[in-house]
Amino acid sequence: MMIKETYQVTAGDMTAAGDVSARIKRHMKQLGIPASVMRRVAVGTYEAEINLVIHSDGGRIDFAITPEGIDIRVVDVGPGIADIEKAMTEGWSTATNEVRNMGFGAGMGLPNMKRNADEFTIASEVGVGTDIHMLFRI
Amino acid sequence: MSDTPYFHSVRLDAEKCKGCTTCLKRCPTEAIRIRNNRATILHERCIDCGECIRVCTSHAKIAVTDPLEIIDGFKYKIALPAPTLYSQFIHVHRSEPIIASLLKIGFDDVFEVARAAEVVSYAISKLLITEDRPKPVISSACPVILRLIQINFPSLLDNVIDMISPMEAAAKIAKEEFAKKHGVPVGEIGAFFISPCAAKMTAVKNPLGQEKSYVDGVIAIKDIYTRIEKHLKEGFDPLEIDRASTVGIKWAIPGGETSAVGSRNSLCVDGVENVMRVLEQIENARFERLDYFEGLACTNGCLGGPLTVENCFVAKNRLASVVKHTAQRMVSKTEIFEDAVSTLRMTQEIEPNEVMQLRGSIFERIKRAEEIEMICKGLPGFDCGSCGSPTCRALAWDIAHGYANELNCVFKLQERISQMAEEMVKLGESTRFTSYRKDDGSKKEGL
Structure with missing residues (x-):
């Protein structure tokens, strides 16, 4: 028993950025997921979505809501992260000036996801892509 | 309850x-x-x-608001004009004639809600400094936004400042001052809000954050407009009431509250759709350093209230002129300001309103949500509203709860009709074939 959906996210399309997280949030509100959990999921998925748009060559977000919690998987098709440890450091970013001017790329994306999720794993290979998994317990 | x-x-x-x-x-x-x-x-x-x-x-x-006659139920009657009232009359750029007219209509006293707004502003600014609160602190002044947060943004209820609104504060202070000054019991005094806002009427009947409202009636600006207008050109005696300053009157304009509260990084947004989008962003933690948020349901804030008479942009322009003719110094006594932090505090928690949520255990809720998703996938997704529900998703919810059925959707209905028409044609064809066989004489011959 679960709510399960998959969304494609297009690289560089800032106009659609935030649609998926808004959709997940609407599900959570309808389901009456506790406010504290909902806010953490909202922050985590929004960061993940923005990351896909800004840094990746495109990808998808899978989410599943079960009685135990909210499971988010973010998979992209490249370019992959060379140094994950560095990428997980607050304030470190490879974002272009253009993106920074839009108020993004402050280097808080991955650290924010990790801080908000109950479980966070990341795997990445340059030239292949990045695979992030977040679990939020209800 | x-x-x-x-x-x-x-x-x-x-x-x-x-x-x-x-x-x-x-x-x-x-x-x-x-x-x-x-x-x-x-x-x-x-x-x-x-x-x-x-x-x-x-x-x-x-x-629905109260008729002016409601004031006759009280021995002493105090008018509480919203600052918006001062913006409603053409060629009137001062508040004095409007206040004088209220006294001529039958009120014994006038207490400007703008004056109470000054006291509330002071108390809020003090709370922002002395208490550690979840940021941004959200204004509690607009009753629509409070209800909106209850229903759609319950996670932000902790951010709402627990101060009663200027309208409530005005009623409370006005009655106390009047009772003290004239030596009459508070129970004999009625306080009546002159309102640009329908939701204030609802808020008085079903208060949020307090058990009972201090306000005894809400009179729509549009209903009292001509009564005031009649007296505006007459002369009047000098007013013997403590007057509001520019600080309070500006509360009628978007941003007036935030500037009166004086927090370092504040934001004011008007128009309910805009406010919803911004609350969404507050929930997503997109504002890093926002201290104070003022959300106003109406475009141009209270000046755009549904019970006003004047176009809200004209009103905004005129109120700016009224502000120019208003004193900048506040007159309320120091102790009112100092005590406000405790006396004007809400006494009850504002609870989330779960009406938009599914019911039952988490298992039942997920099951129902799955059902809604299934129904929704079968709908066209045009959100045309022809079915009578605002969106396809809302119709799916209504169907899942037994309030509507799939054929309320005009596209589904059309699909079904052409399906039925096709079946009819097929049926027609097959029956024609039988009758043809019957009429071809072969059977007769066989007999």
Whole structure:
């Protein structure tokens, strides 16, 4: 028993950025997921979505809501992260000036996801892509 | 909780409703359905924002407020004019003649809500400094936004400042001052809000954050307008009341509250759709350093209230002129300001309103959500409103709860009709074939 959906996210399309997280949030509100959990999921998925748009060559977000919690998987098709440890450091970013001017790329994306999720794993290979998994317990 | 049913100011005049989808599409909480060719308001969802009143071309949406005669139920009557009132009269750029007119209409005293707004501003600014609160702190002044947060953004309820509104503060202080000055019991004094806002009427009948409202009646600006207007050109005696300063009067304009509160990084947003988008972003933690948020349901804030007479932009321009003719110094006594932090505090928690949520255990809720998703996938996704529900998703919810069925969707109905027509044709063809065989004579010959 679960709510399960998959969304494609297009690289560089800032106009659609935030649609998926808004959709997940609407599900959570309808389901009456506790406010504290909902806010953490909202922050985590929004960061993940923005990351896909800004840094990746495109990808998808899978989410599943079960009685135990909210499971988010973010998979992209490249370019992959060379140094994950560095990428997980607050304030470190490879974002272009253009993106920074839009108020993004402050280097808080991955650290924010990790801080908000109950479980966070990341795997990445340059030239292949990045695979992030977040679990939020209800 | 009281046993009296929840009172809504915003209602439907069924006679005038022609059952179009104009209001349906504009309601921010999806509280309207069109059934049997007329609108119905789902009362538990309605936040009395008045959007439907503004957009209805048939004037079938109305706001119920108290008639002026309500003041006759009290021995002593105090008018509490919202600062918006000062912006409503053409060629009047001062508040004095308007206040004098209120006294001529039959009020014994006038206490400007703007004066109470000064006291509330002071108390809020003090709380922002002395107490550690979740940021941004959210204003509690707009009753529509409070209800909106209860329904759609319950996670932000902790951010709402627990101070009563300037209207409530005005009623409380006005009655106390009047009772003390004239030596009469508070129970004999009625305080009446002169309102641009329908939701204030609802807030008085069903208060949030306090058990009982201090306000005894809410009179719409549009209802009292001509009565005031009649006296405006007459001369009047010098007013013997403590007057509000520019600080309080500016509360009628978007941003007036934030500037009065004086926090370092504040934001004011007007228009309920805009406010919803920004609350969404606050929930997503997109504002890093926002201290204070003022959300106003109406475009141009209270100046755009559904019970006003003047166009809100004209009113804004005129109020700026009134501000120029108003003193900058506040006159309220120091102890009122100092005590406000405790005396004007809300006494009850504001609870989340779970009306938009599914019911039952988490298992049952997920199961119902799955069902809604399934139904939704079968709908066209045009959100046209022709079915009487505002969106396809809302129709899916309504179907899952037994309030509607799939054939309320005109596209589904069309599909079904052409399906049936096809079946009819097939049936027709097959019966024609039988009769042809019957008539070809072969059977007769066989007999």
